[in-house]
Amino acid sequence: MMAAARMAFASCGRAHLLLPSSSSTPILARTPVGCGGIAKSISFLAPSSAARSTKHAALFCSCTSSSADAVVAPPPTQSTVEEMKPAAGAEEKGEVPVGELAGLLDIRVGRVVKAWLHPEADTLYVEEVDVGEEQPRTICSGLVKYLSLDQLQDSNVIVLANLKPRNMRGIKSNGMLMCASDASHETVELLTPPEGSVPGERVWFGSEEDKSLQSEPATGNQVQKKKIWESVQPHLKTTENCIAVLGEHPMCTSAGKVFCKSLQGAGVS
Numbered sequence: 001m002m003a004a005a006r007m008a009f010a011s012c013g014r015a016h017l018l019l020p021s022s023s024s025t026p027i028l029a030r031t032p033v034g035c036g037g038i039a040k041s042i043s044f045l046a047p048s049s050a051a052r053s054t055k056h057a058a059l060f061c062s063c064t065s066s067s068a069d070a071v072v073a074p075p076p077t078q079s080t081v082e083e084m085k086p087a088a089g090a091e092e093k094g095e096v097p098v099g100e101l102a103g104l105l106d107i108r109v110g111r112v113v114k115a116w117l118h119p120e121a122d123t124l125y126v127e128e129v130d131v132g133e134e135q136p137r138t139i140c141s142g143l144v145k146y147l148s149l150d151q152l153q154d155s156n157v158i159v160l161a162n163l164k165p166r167n168m169r170g171i172k173s174n175g176m177l178m179c180a181s182d183a184s185h186e187t188v189e190l191l192t193p194p195e196g197s198v199p200g201e202r203v204w205f206g207s208e209e210d211k212s213l214q215s216e217p218a219t220g221n222q223v224q225k226k227k228i229w230e231s232v233q234p235h236l237k238t239t240e241n242c243i244a245v246l247g248e249h250p251m252c253t254s255a256g257k258v259f260c261k262s263l264q265g266a267g268v269s
Contacts, residue, residue: 131175
């Protein structure tokens with residue numbers, strides 16, 4: 001304990017050492033010259049009865065900048081310690097706003113260049129879709145029940161382009177055509193970009209200012225691993241005017257708002 005006391009005093013300035021006269025009374029030692037030329041007070045708190053029962057004594061030293069006598073504060077109560085702890089799970093939650101997650105999706109204007117029935121699946125179409133890249137993307141869509149080939153061919157569409165590629169009955173699908181559907185999923189309509197939209201243009205939600213705040217899209221692996229699409233999709237719908245929205249924010253291209261043909265209050269997927 002004497003060695004620890006000498007080290008504590010050395011860090012606080014010159015001081016005179018006073019050892020406790022009993023195991024329960026704290027003793028104060030005054031040093032005339034301390035940190036910054038201000039008198040310092042060094043307090044030694046005698047160890048608790050629990051600590052005295054062991055071979056190692058506990059030493060507590062505090063250095064104050066006041067010239068008045070040091071005041072020894074009582075140890076914190078258990079309730080105080082509990083109040084100082086962060087709320088359970090507060091750090092772990094760290095939930096990202098849906099708008100930020102939506103900004104990680106690469107949703108683009110597309111145009112169906114060619115469409116045909118999947119040779120191995122009678123519920124699937126295969127489309128080649130121009131999304132502004134060197135070559136059209138191959139995408140498989142389960143739309144046979146809802147749309148004819150004529151409705152797909154040469155249609156302007158909205159494509160979720162950064163999903164992880166999936167093998168669908170022998171054909172790798174590189175994205176998804178976004179559609180609106182009613183609650184019973186009996187009626188499905190393609191989301192349609194406004195006239196004048198250019199294939200490859202990235203879609204955003206909200207105002208022009210929101211467009212400028214868009215982040216770089218996540219990779220397909222990130223979208224899958226972090227379940228970004230699954231977190232955003234429940235917040236997508238159509239309004240009474242058939243406009244696709246995220247919450248209250250319309251899905252937009254530079255030519256206007258994205259819409260469906262007739263479904264109001266429909267889900268979007």
